[in-house]
Amino acid sequence: MKSNIPIPGTLRERILNQAIKDFGTHGFEGVNVQQFAKSIGVTTGALYHHFGNKLELYRIVREEVERRIISRMEGASAVHEEPILSIKAAILVGFDSAVKLNVCRLLSEQDPSDNKDLAAILFKEILNEEMEGTEFIISAGWRASLRNVANGMNIEQSRNVLVKLLEKFN
The missing domain is CATH 1.10.357 (Tetracycline Repressor; domain 2)
Structure with missing residues (x-):
């Protein structure tokens, strides 16, 4: 199983779904990591735990x-x-x-x-x-x-x- 395919109902899936919306609307530069994390009710630490950094999250979403x-x-x-x-x-x-x-x-x-x-x-x-x-x-x-x-x-x-x-x- 690819590591970027989320299990339905998980935090990882919520993050990816919101990332598709935010990057889709605002692009890479237009997404602020702290605001993004806050919008889905997680800490930036939790976000980085799943994706390492903003660029990695973007890479997975874009792909x-x-x-x-x-x-x-x-x-x-x-x-x-x-x-x-x-x-x-x-x-x-x-x-x-x-x-x-x-x-x-x-x-x-x-x-x-x-x-x-x-x-x-x-x-x-x-x-x-x-x-x-x-x-x-x-x-x-x-x-x-x-x-x-x-x-x-x-x-x-x-x-x-x-x-x-x-x-x-x-």
């Missing part, structure tokens, strides 16, 4: 959220055989999922734990082309649309900008 979104994106991309249609489906499902889960800020910010860009890895698998680096440009566009939402842009407007960008791929 978990990103894996959830990427899983949905993989499912959407698998419906299409043509790579460009697969990319478009994956991006739109990823955008909609991030908005629904309220994790736009989390997924749009630079990852301070320097995890791999799982979206770029997915896009590279879909494209399967020799033009190295395209996957990072596509991932950056997707993440920029999420940042627009996190910064207050109307969701539909941000999604429409993303759709217009994707139309350029034809």
Whole structure:
């Protein structure tokens, strides 16, 4: 069993669920550890007992959220055989999922734990082309649309900008 999978009803699960909400809304820099611990009724010592430090908690949360979104994106991309249609489906499902889960800020910010860009890895698998680096440009566009939402842009407007960008791929 992975050590970061919480047992339902445990303090660890409460911490992770609240961390997804707080990092999703405020990002890494916007979460104060003392206020976070207080909001769930624990001490910072208890928090550090389970996760070591803020960066480790963030790393676990970011990885978990990103894996959830990427899983949905993989499912959407698998419906299409043509790579460009697969990319478009994956991006739109990823955008909609991030908005629904309220994790736009989390997924749009630079990852301070320097995890791999799982979206770029997915896009590279879909494209399967020799033009190295395209996957990072596509991932950056997707993440920029999420940042627009996190910064207050109307969701539909941000999604429409993303759709217009994707139309350029034809």
